[in-house]
Amino acid sequence: QLQLQESGPGLVKPSETLSLTCTVSDASITSSNYYWGWVRQSPGKGLEWIGSISYSGTTYYNPSLKSRVTLFVDTSKSQFSLNLNSVTAADTAVYYCARHFSGRTTWYSGWFDPWGQGTLVTVSS
Amino acid sequence: QSVLTQPPSASGTPGQRVTISCSGSSSNIGSNNVYWYQQLPGMAPKLLIYRNNQRPSGVPDRFSGSKSGTSASLAISGLRSEDEADYYCAAWDDSLSAVGFGGGTKLTVL
Numbered sequence: 001q002l003q004l005q006e007s008g009p010g011l012v013k014p015s016e017t018l019s020l021t022c023t024v025s026d027a028s029i030t031s032s033n034y035y036w037g038w039v040r041q042s043p044g045k046g047l048e049w050i051g052s053i054s055y056s057g058t059t060y061y062n063p064s065l066k067s068r069v070t071l072f073v074d075t076s077k078s079q080f081s082l083n084l085n086s087v088t089a090a091d092t093a094v095y096y097c098a099r100h101f102s103g104r105t106t107w108y109s110g111w112f113d114p115w116g117q118g119t120l121v122t123v124s125s
Numbered sequence: 126q127s128v129l130t131q132p133p134s135a136s137g138t139p140g141q142r143v144t145i146s147c148s149g150s151s152s153n154i155g156s157n158n159v160y161w162y163q164q165l166p167g168m169a170p171k172l173l174i175y176r177n178n179q180r181p182s183g184v185p186d187r188f189s190g191s192k193s194g195t196s197a198s199l200a201i202s203g204l205r206s207e208d209e210a211d212y213y214c215a216a217w218d219d220s221l222s223a224v225g226f227g228g229g230t231k232l233t234v235l
Binding site for chain 1 (some may be wrong): 157161168170172195217222225227
């Protein structure tokens with residue numbers, strides 16, 4: 001069954017770029033029925049959608065983060081990646097990747113399944 | 126401040142039925158499907174309910190979802206100790222052009 005695994009540095013300095021990769025295994029990343037998304041959870045707080053990308057590279061970003069976020073996809077490696085630039089302490093969070101299902105008639109939904117185990121990224125000098 | 130509003134906590138004793146509410150607006154719950162997630166301590170969220178009231182395979186039928194107008198609810202019947210977790214609702218928000226999550230409800234099994 002589909003599995004996702006995040007990877008990347010656990011510590012990033014303020015003002016630098018946070019870069020994470022999600023590797024998809026045991027399923028194809030190239031289906032047109034869903035997107036591949038990133039969601040973060042700040043310590044002790046709730047969930048925040050960062051953005052999602054299709055296998056063909058179509059991207060959708062949370063407007064609150066759009067100016068700092070870029071998503072990439074590499075279908076040959078079954079991977080998709082997140083870059084978040086100009087980070088501050090407020091970007092310290094557990095970052096999850098997840099399969100993001102499309103709606104019946106729209107690209108979007110609140111449907112994420114499954115999720116990766118998550119990776120903690122701390123922004124600190 | 127979360128897009129969707131949930132009570133911060135809920136509790137019940139084993140065997141009881143507990144309901145968790147999720148309040149939104151016409152731009153999210155009022156016009157889009159609602160999803161529910163369970164997050165066990167130290168774990169990633171897990172899909173519990175999709176499209177308002179559908180259960181993925183493997184989710185016990187003790188869990189049920191409903192939606193009316195701009196509000197949704199998650200009901201857990203026959204409460205068990207392993208249900209102790211954080212529960213989140215989610216829906217697309219047309220005004221924000223983003224997925225909105227509730228702030229989460231911590232369920233305690235007494």
